[in-house]
Amino acid sequence: MLDGGCEGAAGLAVYGAESVVAAAPASARDALLANDVPARLARKDPTLWGPDAQAEAAIRLGWVDTFRRSRDLLPQLAELKAELADLDHVVLAGMGGSSLAPEVITRTLGKPLTVLDTTDPGQVRAALRDRLDRTVVVVASKSGSTVETDSHRRAYWQAFLDAGLTEAEAGRRFVIVTDPGSPLAKTAEEMGAFLVVADPDVGGRYSALTAFGLVPSALAGVEVAELLDQAEALAASLAGDRDNPGLALGAALGAAATTGRDKVALVSDGTGIDGLGDWIEQLLAESTGKSGVGILPVVVEDPSSPGATGPDVLTVTYGGGLPAGAVPGGGIRPQLAVNGPLGAQFLTWEYATAIAGVVLGIDPFNQPNVTESKENTKRLLDTGLPVESPTFVDGGIEGYWSPGEAQRDAPVPGDLAGALRLLLDGLGDTGYLAVMAYLDRFADAKAGQVRPELAAASGRPVTFGWGPRFLHSTGQYHKGGPQLGSFLQITGAVTDDLPVPGKPYTFGQLQAAQAAGDRQALAERGRSVLRLHLTDRAAGVSRLLEAARVLRDMKEG
Incomplete structure (x- = not known):
């Protein structure tokens, strides 16, 4: 059993929450109970998140039932x-x-x-x-x-x-x-x-x-x-002060985020729920990443992958039901573990995210920065993409370096290894790296292997997202959350484009405009952005992985 005990209902259990909440100077859970938050949320009270959020919350609480x-x-x-x-x-x-x-x-x-x-x-x-x-x-x-x-x-x-x-x-x-x-x-x-x-x-x-x-x-x-x-069986517990796994999880997420652990590593424990981390990622990032605060979810491949732990990371495992006496975590010792049936998982995480929004003092239902990249994309489709010259060329990779405010005076990188090293050096002790791959997530699937390599090389949280799908999830956090991110954008040559019927552009042009529009939004916030354009996708991915492994070996050596 994890420190902090277990709180459960309807076959879903949250392990370890009590210890996470107890580590904070003041109890987030006690404050939530003092304000009758569980019962108010169960009856869809739109005032929970303050007057500025009330109008939005009033039309966004249908998920409760x-x-x-x-x-x-x-x-x-x-x-x-x-x-x-x-x-x-x-x-x-x-x-x-x-x-x-x-x-x-x-x-x-x-x-x-x-x-x-x-x-x-x-x-x-x-x-x-x-x-x-x-x-x-x-x-x-x-x-x-x-x-x-x-x-x-x-x-x-x-x-x-x-x-x-x-x-x-x-x-x-x-x-x-x-x-x-x-x-x-x-x-x-x-x-x-x-x-x-x-x-x-x-x-x-x-x-x-x-x-x-x-x-x-x-x-x-x-x-x-x-x-x-499964969701209905759980729902009755969510109005209660005790035996309420949604409250336990939400209070723990909020308490951790307000006391220095505002990155959440999401790790499958291998007990039968496949891919839930990606869904939790979009829920947490888009709901909490705004007004300069937020919780950064980091989806980690398995319990042994780099990036699951750290001084500012809350390690959370998830999965299906556990047999009696089993230790949650699947080979890693998390601070939190959430186990139970999938329908109950959905409702628990939705409830917990709304609770964390109360603790953080944000509106968990709006997404004020999502439209920014969309507007940039539309403008670029109308006016054409900007003409850019590469900062360096390394094999089948063209590199375009846009330094953030903190790296304006750094030397301009002349090759891939130097550019990656510069990007990682800019993370400091509190930053994170977001890898954003505007590629084919099946044909170019190997690109995803760069996340654990760069996490090992940097010792910092590293996320990975396929573009443009991440624009509808972590894209909100990148722009509205704490401005601590550095960004590695990967684009690829299009050798066989495809028209969008009835539109004056192709899928390739749309993809390129989305990537360029997002780069612009990030650069305007003073964040460092390294774009790697793969003129040969397969060769470029291999070269990128090779360079990342060299950096990992240097860190570990």
Whole structure:
């Protein structure tokens, strides 16, 4: 057992929270109880986060009991699955919370789902070529105006028509999930697509147990009623002062963040929940990273990977149920461990994030900085990308160095190793490095191996995100959270571009504009940004990993 005991309900247990809270000068939990926060949150009190957040909170607390309303979807989902029984390849076009929850659900329960949350033309083209004759596309967007999702919808529509389908036949291949009255709802009607209306009082990152999480999962073969059962079994505990795992977790996250451990390493303990860290990452980062404060989630590959511990890191493991007498952690000794069924995990983390928002004094439901990169992208698509000259060329890599305010007087790097060393040296004792890869996350998957290498080389927290999906999650934290980050952006040459039907740009141009727009937003905040453009993707990734391993060996030697 971890220090700090265990608090649980409905098969979900949080281990170690008492010790984390006790390490703070004042008890976050006592303060929360003194203000009756658990009961007020359970009854959806929008005043919990202060007057500035009240209007937003009033229309964003549906997640507290959305699992009950979601039961109304079950007959519709059964009919939809029967209607589309001849289409057994389910593609989900969605970003952020619209795609990460179904990805966790289907991976954990062993059901096939193709998640398309990229603008990389190679990855989009590969998806379009995969079992098109058996494909149904779930297009998921709360606002109905997400540029990536709209581009995917256009690409699949054109692909179906090019394959010889009539417009009516093509329309049948789409299931649209969106808020009532959104532009996408009207588009669904025009296409002749199936429309599933989502819960309008739930924000995207809290939407795991709404239509956004359930529709693609059900079409992929998941018995989603079980997830709702698991959440409902837990819900009764969330109003209580005791035996409330959501309160224990939220108080611990908030207490740690306000006492110097504002980075949270998320480590799977190997007990059967696959990929939950990516979902927690977007929930925590986008909910708390604003007004110069926040909790930085760091998804770590496994308990032995570098970056799971540190003086400013709260180590948290997660997984399914544990057998009696088992020690939580999966081979690492965390400060916190959260174990239990997936539906309960979703609700617990949503509740805990809202509780942490109370402790931090922020609005956990807005995302004030997310639109910035979107606006930059639109402007660059209209005006064209800036002309840039590389700072250095190293093999198949062009390097573009943009020093932050603290590194203005540092020597200009002349090669890859020097540039990486300079980037890591700028982290100091409190910074973090974010690796942002605008690549194909399947064909260029090896790029992800750079995260643990740079974590070992720097001794600091290092995150890794595939662009543009991270823009809908950690992108908010990068811009609105503590300005302690340095950024490594990786882009790649496009050898076979793909047009976005009906638009004056290609997927490659959209991807490049998104990367450039995000670089601009970060540089304007005085942060160091190193862009590595891989003129040969495979060779460039290998060269990058080689350089990172050299730095790791130097650190360890």
